[in-house]
Amino acid sequence: MDEDLLGVIMLSFSTVLVCVVTVVTVRAAAAGSLDRNGAVGLRTRHTRTSDAAWSAGHAAALPRVRWSVPVAVCAVVAAIVLLVLGRPEWGIVAGLVGVLLQVAVLVSAVGPANRAARRAAQKSAPEPRA
Secondary structure, eight states, rough: HHHHHHHHHHHHHHHHHHHHHHHHOOOOOOOOSSOOOSSSSOOOTTTOOOOOHHHHHHHHHHHHHHHHHHHHHHHHHHHHHHHHOOOOOHHHHHHHHHHHHHHHHHHHHHHHHHHHHHHHHHHHHHOOOO
């Protein structure tokens, strides 16, 4: 198998894998079926403060994380088109851009997740005793 073809296949697979794992994980945490943990999810200082903050943070991040889907589709389609056109080296570039855009989507979701988690944690915090 040609090295360029193998590179395009691996990058396309990585892009799709990151997309699927991210969307499924964030959706599960937002729905409450993925408990607060130290292994997966948007694990920030604010989202880990309480179960309510965990769910609220993931629910707030979900609309941005869903942008992973069109990013992955566009990157894979671009890579395939470039392979068909006989430009596999540009297919590799399309795959790398897809992976980088996936990271950008995830980073952009952290801010809304932190804000929502902070609000949820403040609402669920017990009132101070006088």
